[in-house]
Amino acid sequence: MPLSRAEPAASVADKPPVESFLYSMEGSSGMSSYLLVFTDRRLIVTLVGGCCGFINIIYKDSIIEKIKENRVEELLSNKNTYTILYDEISSIEVAKGGILKSGSIKVGKTVGEPEKFNIDTKKVMEKFGILSRVFGDRLIVKT
16 A cells, blocks of 8 residues: 655745734824834834824724734835834934923934934833843933
8 A cells, every 4th residue: 555645744934933022112203103113023113193092092002913913014015104124223222301302212224314203201211121132232221
């Protein structure tokens, strides 16, 4: 009786690995509002300006849900979303704001101009430990 040949099992390399959600923060640049989402591979920046209140919260939650469900490519197909791979980031500088001034995060890139966003540093300063594990000495936190 001839031996039957088993079909080869799908290789792990055939399936894209899940992209892990690490951290998100709200930022603004000019009159536009953004959601900055750090994953284990890249920074995803998506425009959320024009939305307000409850709609804005639902929209931000749906973005994070897409990442958690490994639907990043679907998210990136949105014309208001772009990504910066971590290899392209030369530095991330976080500056704490003063009484009348909001804080900021400046993403230095190996190619092109840095991008700067205003952020509420009171909400996010304690969470930068997560990012320090990813960026090491490229993360500069000014207090």
